[in-house]
Amino acid sequence: MNDKKRRRRDFIQNLSIALLAVSAVLLFAKMYHLGGTAGDWQLLSSSSTQTSANSIGQTELLSAPVQAAVTGPYGRFGSVTLTTADEDFSPLRSLLEQALGSAGTGTPCGTEEFLEALKGTSVYCDFLSPLPLTVLAELMWTSGGDETVYARRLAVAEREGQVVLYLWDGGEACLRCDTALTAEVLLDTVSRYELGNAQFALDAATAQYPALDPCSLFLEKEPLLSVLFAGLPLSDTDRLLAVMGFNPNTQNRYPDASGTQVIMENGRTLRIYTDGTVAYLSGGDDALSISADGEIPSLLEASLGCSSLLNTLLASTGGDASIWLKDVRQNGISTTLSFGYQVDGVPICFSDRGAAAEITLSGTTVSSMTLRIRQYTSQEETSLLLPLRQALAVAACHPGTELTIGYVDNGSDVVRAQWLAE
Structure with missing residues (x-):
């Protein structure tokens, strides 16, 4: 009987200690915004303590949409529905991390050289808008770079026996950087993808896609995008x-x-x-x-x-x-x-x-x-895209436009994906 009372007493004591511990944690969380309610920003007062942006950056990485194309000897793979946080982006992220980490000083080059590089063995990523290299490095889960240099389109390609990194802001500024990557590393990344489902407008710039931005990327099968x-x-x-x-x-x-x-x-x-x-x-x-x-x-x-x-x-x-x-x-x-x-x-x-x-x-x-x-x-309903041929006809009225797919929110309850000419 005494043993039973003692076990009951010990259980109550242990339960009380556990409840006190939980209460302490909750109080601490309320005081210091534990768990991310304040992230790396906070309402400042003279007595507040700031959180390091670097420590937040390690746990709350930026994520961004990215269009990617991988080109090899037997064709090209493309995707227009990726983010930098997706598992399918991991091989490209790893390659770009190594390229950015080992890139030498950039040398100005013409955009024609960038486009020519896409025709050979290469990996291409378009982040849709120009971002500083320091931010792009963070997207690749690494650090470094010159924050005064902006790039939107990146390409890792083999050129005269070397693997180089191209940085293009989408306008006039384009740089070429030597890297420590080998052709074998580039080819290993390319071999991970099933080639043959995509092409750039530059592949037939004088025929099928006469007036488009040459980096407009088209897939053999249009993606199925929900409403x-x-x-x-x-x-x-x-x-x-x-x-x-x-x-x-x-x-x-x-x-x-x-x-x-x-x-x-x-x-x-x-x-x-x-x-x-x-x-x-x-x-x-x-x-x-x-x-x-x-x-x-x-x-x-x-x-x-x-x-x-x-x-x-x-x-x-x-x-x-x-x-x-x-x-x-x-x-x-x-x-x-x-x-x-x-x-x-x-x-x-x-x-x-x-x-x-x-x-x-x-x-x-x-x-x-x-x-x-x-x-x-x-929703379960799928957006109905305008056939590519008709979208091309519309885009042809605006020479140099880039043809992409995006959702358009016009203020209504229903938002559908459609072709965008920008």
Whole structure:
């Protein structure tokens, strides 16, 4: 009987200790935003402690849509529905990581040389918009590079017995860099793919694709892309206010004549529009801020910090879309960034050509931000694309245009994939 009482007493003691431990962890998490509710950005006060952007970068890597083409002796493989986080991208990521890591100083070259390289054994990746090399390296799960050099299209190709890396911003700037890669490593990567399902417009530039950007990529079979349902998941704004450091129970909140909710607190203003758009303007001492090693963040620090902020704001919206960095520029202490939505590697474009999110930093402080909060959910229905022949006929009216596939959000509940000429 005594043994039974003792076991019962020990059980109760152990249970009490466990509950106290859990309570301590929860209290610690609430105090320090444990688990990513603040990511590598936080509401700063004179007593707050910043989180290192580098440590966040190791666990919250950037991800981006990418179009890829692998060319070998017997044809070409292509994909227009990849992201840099996909397992299918791993072999290409590994090759580009080695190429970027061993690349020498870039030498200017003509875009004709870049296009010629794509005709031989090569690996090509298009990140859809020019990004700094430091950000591209982060996408390849590595580090380094010159942040003043921007590239959109990368190619690893064999040239005169050497494997070289080409960096093209999509405009006039194109660089050629020698690498330490061997032809065997390049060929091993190419051999992992089943060739023959894709071609560039440059393959028949004078015949079938007379007026297109030569890097327009076409597949033998068009991808099957789901129709998306687009919702406005802002029924509960309290979490949004809390994440951005506003008091959800503030009395300084009112609707204007259009129905827009206006919240003003400590010199900062937040507007929540009826279409799901959120606009933030900083002021006062409680402004949002990202972490950086200096007073002015590097482009990579700005990209990681703002991506973390947006991912936190969108964490409760659910859906199948994710945010991706489209552009980051710096002028003095001001850094501007724009982001888009993508689903399964296919970008979502707004009919007004605007961004999903735009952020301006003054030093490390978020001075302004606009975010379109949308929830995209894949449906069983498949988007019906215009036949390629007809899409080519339309694109031919705009010489030099690039023909791609993307989703178009015109504000309705249904979003479909279609050909885009840009």
